[in-house]
Amino acid sequence: MPLRAVLDGEQTESFAYVPERWAALKASYKSRSLVTACCGERAIPKVSKRGTQFFAHARRG
């Protein structure tokens, strides 16, 4: 469950977002450059069942 990503070339951390900004990112990330910090795979902003904001990998393998 990656918590760090690179958004438009800038390091970003999912836990630093207030819910309103996280929702805005979820609405806009497809038209921006968002990749995970761990491997550079395309990332998707998500919220876990426990309410944790995180970046999911767009695909594995």
Ligand SMILES: [Zn+2]
């Ligand atoms: Zn990764």
